[in-house]
Amino acid sequence: MLRSGCWRLRGWLYCPRGALRVPAKSGRRGLVSCIDPSMGLNEEQKEFQKVAFNFATREMAPHMAEWDQKELFPVDAMRKAAQLGFGGVYVRTDVGGSGLSRLDTSVIFEALATGCTSTTAYISIHNMCVWMIDTFGSEEQRHRFCPPLCTMEKFASYCLTEPGSGSDAASLLTSAKRQGDHYILNGSKAFISGGGESDIYVVMCRTGGPGPKGISCIVVEKGTPGLSFGKKEKKMGWNSQPTRAVIFEDCAVPVANRIGNEGQGFVIAMKGLNGGRINVASCSLGAAHASVILTRDHLNVRKQFGEPLASNQYLQFKLADMATRLVASRLIIRNAAVALQEEREDAVALCSMAKLFATDECFAICNQALQMHGGYGYLKDYAVQQYVRDSRVHQILEGSNEVMRMLISRSLFQE
Numbered sequence: 001m002l003r004s005g006c007w008r009l010r011g012w013l014y015c016p017r018g019a020l021r022v023p024a025k026s027g028r029r030g031l032v033s034c035i036d037p038s039m040g041l042n043e044e045q046k047e048f049q050k051v052a053f054n055f056a057t058r059e060m061a062p063h064m065a066e067w068d069q070k071e072l073f074p075v076d077a078m079r080k081a082a083q084l085g086f087g088g089v090y091v092r093t094d095v096g097g098s099g100l101s102r103l104d105t106s107v108i109f110e111a112l113a114t115g116c117t118s119t120t121a122y123i124s125i126h127n128m129c130v131w132m133i134d135t136f137g138s139e140e141q142r143h144r145f146c147p148p149l150c151t152m153e154k155f156a157s158y159c160l161t162e163p164g165s166g167s168d169a170a171s172l173l174t175s176a177k178r179q180g181d182h183y184i185l186n187g188s189k190a191f192i193s194g195g196g197e198s199d200i201y202v203v204m205c206r207t208g209g210p211g212p213k214g215i216s217c218i219v220v221e222k223g224t225p226g227l228s229f230g231k232k233e234k235k236m237g238w239n240s241q242p243t244r245a246v247i248f249e250d251c252a253v254p255v256a257n258r259i260g261n262e263g264q265g266f267v268i269a270m271k272g273l274n275g276g277r278i279n280v281a282s283c284s285l286g287a288a289h290a291s292v293i294l295t296r297d298h299l300n301v302r303k304q305f306g307e308p309l310a311s312n313q314y315l316q317f318k319l320a321d322m323a324t325r326l327v328a329s330r331l332i333i334r335n336a337a338v339a340l341q342e343e344r345e346d347a348v349a350l351c352s353m354a355k356l357f358a359t360d361e362c363f364a365i366c367n368q369a370l371q372m373h374g375g376y377g378y379l380k381d382y383a384v385q386q387y388v389r390d391s392r393v394h395q396i397l398e399g400s401n402e403v404m405r406m407l408i409s410r411s412l413f414q415e
Helices: 043-069 075-083 102-113 117-136 139-150 265-301 313-341 347-372 374-378 384-395 401-413
Strands: 156-159 175-179 182-193 200-206 215-221 227-229 243-254
Touching: 043 075, 043 102, 043 117, 043 384, 075 117, 102 117, 102 265, 102 313, 117 139, 117 156, 117 182, 117 200, 117 215, 117 265, 117 384, 156 182, 182 200, 182 215, 200 243, 200 265, 215 243, 215 265, 265 313, 265 347, 265 384, 313 347, 347 374, 347 384, 347 401, 374 384
Parallel strands: 156 200, 175 200
Antiparallel strands: 175 182, 182 243, 200 215, 227 243
16 A cells, blocks of 8 residues: 555645645634645745646656656656746746746745656756856847757756866866867866756856956857767766766867856856755755655554554654754745845855755755655655655755855854
């Protein structure tokens, strides 16, 4: 019985207006669940959320295990998501984006991540790349690159990390030497989501001297001579998106593909990551939310010592802790999203706090959910183990959580 239903993540998991309600008894009104993700949203945001939850239910959850186990990059599903406006959620409308706010974006990515956290995380990175071109590119670049990215006719990858520069991103070595109307790129990027499959690579490279002011942002298109890719990495999670090294060997790229001015690349990269941190934290929220619901229902049906596990006070308290961590994470993320939208001075620190707190706490929720499933949680027949594997890397990428602590403490000492 437990096994037969374990992968059918039904609509109740994704429908905030119905399934997260306690069933009414004897004609009494149902009570809204304390973890209902629609609480505090306006009616328009609830509609965005409903669309995203429904898409997660129909188009992602039924395939989540297969995409993971067969390492499939679900191009068709993502293009369907783009038809709903999810290919350029916070990109301006004149180039095909949806023009939504950072808070709207967080709500959408949380809902989508309940269906497949790995795929949603890739969509969030793609969105970050499109936003960077839309925000810092020229009008010609915006109208050339953004429309096919917003429809996901083309896919984008973000190229900052290198084999020798991870957290110390400003020390990157990939060079771009200008020769006439082209830059000649040499170097390599590591751990690139979508590497080899994406069509557009937003590359941070060195056009000047050492340090952050020597870095520029250049768009490299797939098929450019001198662009190649490493082997597909074998990963613990995030298996629905390929990860490869991106290699440049005398790769000639038109100067017209430079986004912004020379030396502006590091600023562009960091501004992109502020939103990226909210996005990936929102993906963690979706995984944690799904894990709490799965665990609640497992405790209701699983019996030991003649009683449902739900009657055990220790497990009740554990579930209460998980729910509290989930809601606290959601609140800190949404607060940071509003701060970023308003371009407040504390936005960088708040985005760092949100990413640090939510990815740590949401991974802990998923991990605890697996423990409370017992041996079943360790089987790939059960979704909870995939939420654990897919959310773990969120504590590392978009700036490791150790770097988030550095950014927060730096903000404190600058007061």
